[in-house]
Amino acid sequence: MIKFLDLQKVTQKYSKEIHEAVSRVIDSGWYLQGKENETFEKEYSQYIGTQYTIGVANGLDALIWIYRAYIEIGVMKPGDEVIVPANTYIATILALTENGLVPVLVEPNYQTLEIDDNLIEKAITKRTKSIFIVHLYGRCAYTEKIGELCRKYNLKLVEDNAQSHGCVYRGRRTGSLGDAAGHSFYPGKNLGALGDGGAVTTNDKILAETIRYLANYGSTRKYVFKYIGRNSRLDEIQAAVLSTKLRHLDEDNNRRKEIAKQYIFQIHNELIKFPITLPEEQNVFHIFPILCEQRDELQVYLKENNIQTLIHYPIPPHQQECYKEWNNWHLPVTEKIHKCELSLPMSPVMTEEEVQYVIETLNKWKK
């Protein structure tokens, strides 16, 4: 069986270094808020190209804290509107509703699968405070037009960079293109921990400080609480693992790009379409999505041929039970993507034979 993602193999590749890093923390006797976090935060800031990184418990929290901090600072208030793509993982939307902010769902572009920047301006109202872009699948959702709209209407540009660690847009990394970005280090992400982990990157000193307090019980000093915070810290073992894996991220992303190139140039089947990658972005292929109108049949065929695929995602946020009040909204592009999307096996540890087998099997598929 060709796995969608063989996590055991991903970890094995750097097993020795990872074991050394974990042992270092075990032996140190210091497990939270220590040197490992400090080092990882410094290295990650340098990698992404921002002044600050704040390690937090997971990617969802990173996104929640950005908006919560904007509310605490007085930049936003509950009831304000945030423009967000309608096709995203639920965490993006949860980060807004958790803060009492109103998600304004904007349709994606079917060519790129990212938010359609032509539809943003007409969604802006007096209550809009932010554009929340999601760099989905390892791509870049930022465009110059989005940057201009943020300046024109004085909106905070927030990035969900959970899926695009290492992606570059015109020489700058995603996660440094807006006012603040949330990152997830969920094990299956391009930069994955051995458990949960997340971070916020920003150049905004006040925002960074506020998030650091919020994620540590709202505490500004030991036993002094300025905010009603939570415990949402990145632990030292995960920080040490992340520092180790960060050193290999570009190499791993390059392998993903090679596999993607083979998929793109060698899969010839008129029933299968690929989203386009724009010349100004360097896609890091967290996920390799294809679009196929007979998606469910194709998935069964691949499974019969021992190829595991996933769907990102089967049900869009507006059709979820948790957002019942949106269930009758009609978002045709989003719904079409959710009906046609299929994610092929993709990881830096796939072998040449596995890649070729996936390509051949897809090329043989007929209706």
Ligand SMILES: *Cc1c(COP(=O)(O)O)cnc(C)c1O
């Ligand atoms: C993974 C993911 C998140 C959430 O990250 P967790 O660390 O799992 O909480 C948020 N947004 C997107 C787009 C994701 O893919």
